[in-house]
Amino acid sequence: xxxxxxxxxxxxxxxxxxxxxxxxxxxxxxxxxxxxxxxxxxxxxxxxxxxxxxxxxxxxxxxxxxxxxxxxxxxxxxxxxxxxxxxxxxxxxxxxxxxxxxxxxxxxxxxxxxxxxxxxxxxxxxxxxxxxxxxxxxxxxxxxxxxxxxxxxxxxxxxxxxxxxxxxxxxxxxxxxxxxxxxxxxxxxxxxxxxxxxxxxxxxxxxxxxxxxxxxxxxxxxxxxxxxxxxxxxxxxxxxxxxxxxxxxxxxxxxxxxxxxxxxxxxxxxxxxxxxxxxxxxxxxxxxxxx
Numbered sequence: 001x002x003x004x005x006x007x008x009x010x011x012x013x014x015x016x017x018x019x020x021x022x023x024x025x026x027x028x029x030x031x032x033x034x035x036x037x038x039x040x041x042x043x044x045x046x047x048x049x050x051x052x053x054x055x056x057x058x059x060x061x062x063x064x065x066x067x068x069x070x071x072x073x074x075x076x077x078x079x080x081x082x083x084x085x086x087x088x089x090x091x092x093x094x095x096x097x098x099x100x101x102x103x104x105x106x107x108x109x110x111x112x113x114x115x116x117x118x119x120x121x122x123x124x125x126x127x128x129x130x131x132x133x134x135x136x137x138x139x140x141x142x143x144x145x146x147x148x149x150x151x152x153x154x155x156x157x158x159x160x161x162x163x164x165x166x167x168x169x170x171x172x173x174x175x176x177x178x179x180x181x182x183x184x185x186x187x188x189x190x191x192x193x194x195x196x197x198x199x200x201x202x203x204x205x206x207x208x209x210x211x212x213x214x215x216x217x218x219x220x221x222x223x224x225x226x227x228x229x230x231x232x233x234x235x236x237x238x239x240x241x242x243x244x245x246x247x248x249x250x251x252x253x254x255x256x257x258x259x260x261x262x263x264x265x266x267x268x269x270x271x272x273x274x275x276x277x278x279x280x281x282x283x284x285x286x287x288x289x290x291x
Contacts, residue, residue, distance in 0.1 A: 034171040034255050041167070044130025045102065052104055059100065062086045067105040067137075074138045077148050078105060081157040088190045089161045093249070095169045101161070104134045112136050126156030128163035135160070153191045162186040170252045177212035178258055181229030185237070188230065194286065200227035201287040209274040213258075231281035239280060240266045 055066040058075050063082045065075055082103060090096045106112040115134065116127065125141055127134045138151055162183040166174070187193050200223035207219060207228055219225045236245045244265050251261030259270050268276065 034173050037171040037173075041131040041172075045132055048104070048130055048132050049102065055104070062100055063103055064100045065103045065105065068107050070107040071105050071137050071139065074105065077138055077151055078103065078135065078157075080148060081152045081155055082161070084152055085158045085161045085190070089158060089165055089186055092186050092189065093162070093165045093169055094246070095165055097165060097168050101164060102132045104132060105137055106134065107137050108140050109136060124156075126160040128160045128167070131164070131167075133157075133160045133164060154193060158187045158190050159183045166249070169249065173252050173255055175213045175258055176216040177209075177225070177229045177232075180216070180226055181231075181233040184226065184230040185233040188234075194230070195223070195226060196286055196288050197223050198288045199223045202227065202231070202282050202285055203287060206278050206281075208278075209270060227285075228278075228281065231285050232277045234285070235277035235280045236262075236266065238284070239276075 052066050055068060056072070058065045058067070058079065060079045060083055063079065063086075065078055065082070067075055067078075082101075104115075106115065112124070112127070112134065116129075125136050135156060138146075138155065142151060160183070163179055166179055166182055184195065199221060204224070207221075207225060209232070211219065212225060212229060212232075216225060216229075233245065236248065247265040248258075248261045251264055252258065256264070262273055263269055266273070
């Protein structure tokens, strides 16, 4: 019988722990789930680290960047973008993750799709999952002549790092649309970047908050769903103030639902909030080709 080496033993132990925690997740109420969530995230991160053990590594002050030989020339650019994102994102959310954040750089879209089991129709420059930031190599999407500063401004680092920090702050207690809106908002504040395309004009029938809070990733117009999620966050900050957004996040941190967090922070029930932010967005947000 073949004996497990220490690395294999640690992986098996981690996977058994992850399976046990997932089972408890199903059986216990919401607030205890938040206590267990970090264990699930650590298990997922251990799994990803094991699966990418063949990759080279470069460490910076706050990050560990894992990459294949094809991306050796992009590591400095990724490192600069990551470190430049660290201070503004952690300042905005008032939290610094323990230890160094792992960034996986995939050389092409196929490798990134394979990592997530995506179809050929799926495409992304970056993804946050399981405590790890996973990026498509800058070489695979940057135009010829792009500078490091352009990569920092339009690349996914601020967006994905915001997801990671917010996930740590709230232990996963948030709907999908809210974290996407928040990530875009921090990106907007830090880099002045907004994703504006013809298909996400706000001069069309808009999704409701309830629709955004359903199966966000299955909504037909993903560009519009993302644009609206940013609009809802900007409505909170620009109409009610930055402190109210921080209060919403603080309420989520305690385990309250988003509906309760918004009600306690800005005094609106779900219906009033839904009507108000959508009306504000139509009047105040840019539309293609206005930017």
